[in-house]
Amino acid sequence: MATAKAWVLKKHFEGFPKISDFDLKKIELPKLKEGELLLESVFLSVDPYMRLCSQMDMKEGDIMIGTQVARIVESKNPAFTVGTFVVTNSGWRTHFISDGKDLQLLPPAWPESLPKSLALGTVGMPGLTAYFGLLEVCKMKPGEIVLVNAAAGAVGSVVGQLAKIAGCKVVGCAGSDPKVAYLKKLGFDEAFNYKTVTSLDEALRKASPDGYDCFFDNVGGEFSSTAVNHMKKYGRIAVCGAISQYNDSVPQKGPYIQIPMIFKELHMEGFIVNRWSNRREEGLKALMKWVIEGKLKYHEQVTEGFENMPAAFIGMLKGENLGKAVVKV
Amino acid sequence: MATAKAWVLKKHFEGFPKISDFDLKKIELPKLKEGELLLESVFLSVDPYMRLCSQMDMKEGDIMIGTQVARIVESKNPAFTVGTFVVTNSGWRTHFISDGKDLQLLPPAWPESLPKSLALGTVGMPGLTAYFGLLEVCKMKPGEIVLVNAAAGAVGSVVGQLAKIAGCKVVGCAGSDPKVAYLKKLGFDEAFNYKTVTSLDEALRKASPDGYDCFFDNVGGEFSSTAVNHMKKYGRIAVCGAISQYNDSVPQKGPYIQIPMIFKELHMEGFIVNRWSNRREEGLKALMKWVIEGKLKYHEQVTEGFENMPAAFIGMLKGENLGKAVVKV
Numbered sequence: 036m037a038t039a040k041a042w043v044l045k046k047h048f049e050g051f052p053k054i055s056d057f058d059l060k061k062i063e064l065p066k067l068k069e070g071e072l073l074l075e076s077v078f079l080s081v082d083p084y085m086r087l088c089s090q091m092d093m094k095e096g097d098i099m100i101g102t103q104v105a106r107i108v109e110s111k112n113p114a115f116t117v118g119t120f121v122v123t124n125s126g127w128r129t130h131f132i133s134d135g136k137d138l139q140l141l142p143p144a145w146p147e148s149l150p151k152s153l154a155l156g157t158v159g160m161p162g163l164t165a166y167f168g169l170l171e172v173c174k175m176k177p178g179e180i181v182l183v184n185a186a187a188g189a190v191g192s193v194v195g196q197l198a199k200i201a202g203c204k205v206v207g208c209a210g211s212d213p214k215v216a217y218l219k220k221l222g223f224d225e226a227f228n229y230k231t232v233t234s235l236d237e238a239l240r241k242a243s244p245d246g247y248d249c250f251f252d253n254v255g256g257e258f259s260s261t262a263v264n265h266m267k268k269y270g271r272i273a274v275c276g277a278i279s280q281y282n283d284s285v286p287q288k289g290p291y292i293q294i295p296m297i298f299k300e301l302h303m304e305g306f307i308v309n310r311w312s313n314r315r316e317e318g319l320k321a322l323m324k325w326v327i328e329g330k331l332k333y334h335e336q337v338t339e340g341f342e343n344m345p346a347a348f349i350g351m352l353k354g355e356n357l358g359k360a361v362v363k364v
Numbered sequence: 365m366a367t368a369k370a371w372v373l374k375k376h377f378e379g380f381p382k383i384s385d386f387d388l389k390k391i392e393l394p395k396l397k398e399g400e401l402l403l404e405s406v407f408l409s410v411d412p413y414m415r416l417c418s419q420m421d422m423k424e425g426d427i428m429i430g431t432q433v434a435r436i437v438e439s440k441n442p443a444f445t446v447g448t449f450v451v452t453n454s455g456w457r458t459h460f461i462s463d464g465k466d467l468q469l470l471p472p473a474w475p476e477s478l479p480k481s482l483a484l485g486t487v488g489m490p491g492l493t494a495y496f497g498l499l500e501v502c503k504m505k506p507g508e509i510v511l512v513n514a515a516a517g518a519v520g521s522v523v524g525q526l527a528k529i530a531g532c533k534v535v536g537c538a539g540s541d542p543k544v545a546y547l548k549k550l551g552f553d554e555a556f557n558y559k560t561v562t563s564l565d566e567a568l569r570k571a572s573p574d575g576y577d578c579f580f581d582n583v584g585g586e587f588s589s590t591a592v593n594h595m596k597k598y599g600r601i602a603v604c605g606a607i608s609q610y611n612d613s614v615p616q617k618g619p620y621i622q623i624p625m626i627f628k629e630l631h632m633e634g635f636i637v638n639r640w641s642n643r644r645e646e647g648l649k650a651l652m653k654w655v656i657e658g659k660l661k662y663h664e665q666v667t668e669g670f671e672n673m674p675a676a677f678i679g680m681l682k683g684e685n686l687g688k689a690v691v692k693v
Contacts, residue, residue, distance in 0.1 A: 087623070255622035277622035288617040293584035293606035294416070296634030303632045305625030 037064045037073060037108075039130035041098045042344050044089055051282045052086065052352065057099070057345040064132055072133050073109035077120070078152040079127060079341070079362045081348040082161070082189070083253075086281040099127040099344075102160065104141075104151050120145075122154050129341050129364055142319045146327060150335065153326070156189050156359030157333040162322040163315065164275060164308040165193035168251055169201070171311065172273035172304050177202030179248035182239070182265075184258055185278060186226065187214035189359035193322075194251045195223050196331050203249070206242040208258070210354045217357055221332055229258065239265045246270070254279045260289040263301065272303040282352065334358030366393045366402060366437075368459035370427045371673050373418055380611045381415065381681065386428070386674040393461055401462050402438035406449070407481040408456060408670070408691045410677040411490070411518070412582075415610040428456040428673075431489065433470075433480050449474075451483050458670050458693055471648045475656060479664065482655070485518050485688030486662040491651040492644065493604060493637040494522035497580055498530070500640065501602035501633050506531030508577035511568070511594075513587055514607060515555065516543035518688035522651075523580045524552050525660050532578070535571040537587070539683045546686055550661055558587065568594045575599070583608045589618040592630070601632040611681065663687030 038061055045058040067073055080102045088100055107119045112135050121138040125131045141154050149158075156162065168190075169175050181198040185191045186207030195205045199222050206225040207218045218226035225242040232238040239247075239262060246267040252259050255277025266272065280287060295301065311318070325331035336356035338347035341364045351360040367390055374387040396402055409431045417429055436448045441464050450467040454460045470483050478487075485491065497519075498504050510527040514520045515536030524534045528551050535554040536547045547555035554571040561567040568576075568591060575596040581588050584606025595601065609616060624630065640647070654660035665685035667676035670693045680689040 091627070252622070256620055259620070259622060274622050274625045277620070277626065280620060280623060286619045289620050290615045291585055291588070291606070291609060291618050293581070293588060293603050293634070294609060296603045296632070297606065297636065298420070299634065300636055300639065301634050303625070305622070305627070305629050307626065307629055310629065 036066060037130050038062070039064055039128050040341060041129070042127035044093055044095055044097050044099055046095055048086070048089060048282070050284050052345070052349050054345050054349070059342065062128075064130060067109060067111045067132065070112050070134055072107050072112050072115050072135055072138075073130065074105040074121070074123070074125070074133055074138075075108045075130050076103040076105045076125075076128060076341070076364050078104040078155055079344060079364065080155040080160075081344065081351045081360050081362065083276055083278045083281060083352065085348065086352055100124075101127050102155060104154050105131075120151055122159065127344055142316075142323055149326065152335055152337070152359075152361045152363070153333060155361055156335060157193055157326060157331060158319055158322045160308060161189035161359060162193050163311070163318045164190050165197055165251075166318045166322060167308055167311045167314070168273040168275050168306060169194060169197055169249070172306050173249035173251060173271045175201055175203055175249050178204075180204045180206065180243050180245065180267075181249040181251065182206045182208075182243070182247040182262060183251040183253070184208045184229070184262075185253035185276070185354075186223065187217050187357055188253065188354075189356075190275060191251070191253055192218075192221060192334070192358055193331065196221055196325075198249075199223075200325060200330055204243070206239075206247070208238075214357060217334065235261045236264070249273070251275060252277075256280055256287055257289055260292060263292050263295050266295070266299050266301050268299050270299060270301050272301060274303060274305040278352070336360045338362045340364070365395060366459050367391070368393055368457050369670060370458070371456035373422055373424055373426050373428055375424060377415070377418060377611070379613050381674070381678050383674050383678070388671065391457075393459060396438060396440045396461065399441050399463055401436050401441050401444050401464055401467075402459065403434040403450070403452070403454070403462055403467075404437045404459050405432040405434045405454075405457060405670070405693050407433040407484055408673060408693065409484040409489075410673065410680045410689050410691065412605055412607045412610060412681065414677065415681055429453075430456050431484060433483050434460075449480055451488065456673055471645075471652055478655065481664055481666070481688075481690045481692070482662060484690055485664060486522055486655060486660060487648055487651045489637060490518035490688060491522050492640070492647045493519050494526055494580075495647045495651060496637055496640045496643070497602040497604050497635060498523060498526055498578070501635050502578035502580060502600045504530055504532055504578050507533075509533045509535065509572050509574065509596075510578040510580065511535045511537075511572070511576040511591060512580040512582070513537045513558070513591075514582035514605070514683075515552065516546050516686055517582065517683075518685075519604060520580070520582055521547075521550060521663070521687055522660065525550055525654075527578075528552075529654060529659055533572070535568075535576070537567075543686060546663065564590045565593070578602070580604060581606075585609055585616055586618055589621060592621050592624050595624070595628050595630050597628050599628060599630050601630060603632060603634040607681070665689045667691045669693070
């Protein structure tokens, strides 16, 4: 019998989440039945979507939703060997029981040199989000100009690099000078700190006087309303996230965008990466190849200790992370 | 030598256009040179886009932009015979000279029973807008649910009927009870007066509790922001017009739409019908066929007299027209 620790949503977030909105619980797990496995979380992910989904899909008392890299520590299922690492969507827990159906093996031939936490980031959901968003929503073509915001984050940093690999010019925006320096290091053509520019409008014009063919939007709100006016004719906007909106108690308002949408015949599309779950292997294979070749760099913000998950989550929502925020149990 | 009358933009519109913003001028036309034609406008179109373009593309003193059905009254071009009717984009003028390059013949075999003004409406630009917006932007499929606003207008009334022909369920909104009665007569499944419902949100839910696959948006603003929340997963929004916004001196604001765009993975696309100018014949042929078969009905709001063009234009912007607003010279 194992004891799991789990983080529970004690109280629905009002505005920005607070540490006191979470509760750490202990759960005694039963003995394994035939066909079952006991797993131990090794790395847990904290992602912006959790803030949004907490409001939509969770009730108070539920265990926080989320994905982890876990190791099989006991197996009564002949299909799974103890010691195997998997990716699964079992929420904020240290240990849990599975029948194996919801487990995804790490991509085959995972190099020893790569941290397994990458399966939660660049070679995982955020990497796939960048990959399919650029290919299938933005439909980027070589030579085009791509704009991405929250560009130093888990998704944005992959977006910019994949666009460079595809032969695009890339403009990235982030919220601190060290992040902007990081973007330059990653090979972004232009990068600026949207918090310190005197005018976002001017900064976007200066970074690409000809405008943008593709806009990969992780932020929403005022940034998006401004960026719409800088799109080129037939530009494509991939609406991936709206982190500027997730912590609002009262929905914010901005100028209606229909008139520029019409004049420039813009295409704007919201998406969730699961739409391409049947092409997951293709995406992971491509991402892994570029990582191994050194064309796709990554940075992880690793918080140590399961007890620090709420702090890591809140820090990520505040933009304190560079690259992917993960928690090491 | 002929004398043309022409309506000039005397003063850029501030808010709603006023009669005093226009000036009627007389222009002496020179004698025709070889290759030239003299044309006389028979029907002139007034359309919402003119309000928008006046702000963007015109300066004070310019002749108002617009399309007409015109008749050739003198020809020094062997390719054109006197008496031929054409559609052309020569602005608000009674007479004008052309070298023939910018003239489009009426679709061949135009039935005597059909008014030629239809080439400015159901079998013209507004009809094509409905046709390509539904087929290429909404990508409507049989059995889907289609929402259209300004549904009793030149474009909206065609949208609803084409969607019915394609086997969709159609919900239409308009701004008066006679318009709503007209929509029912046209075969719309549901229709309501958005000005008198207590809640647009409730009215949209009641008209289609399952939501909408396609939304053909002619209005923008608050209507659009509300409708976005009623779209089904993977819904498509064709942004054709934003008439609620054209007369604002200060841009209006509304709730940001990124969050519903993401959750429902919506596709929203602005468009201008000229994108499909290479398929103009296909579209006109289809529209004409449905009109002749009686499947596509039309209503025209005909204002008599060239001197009444500004009044017809202002009336159309106020929604006083049922169907297509045209001016008979």
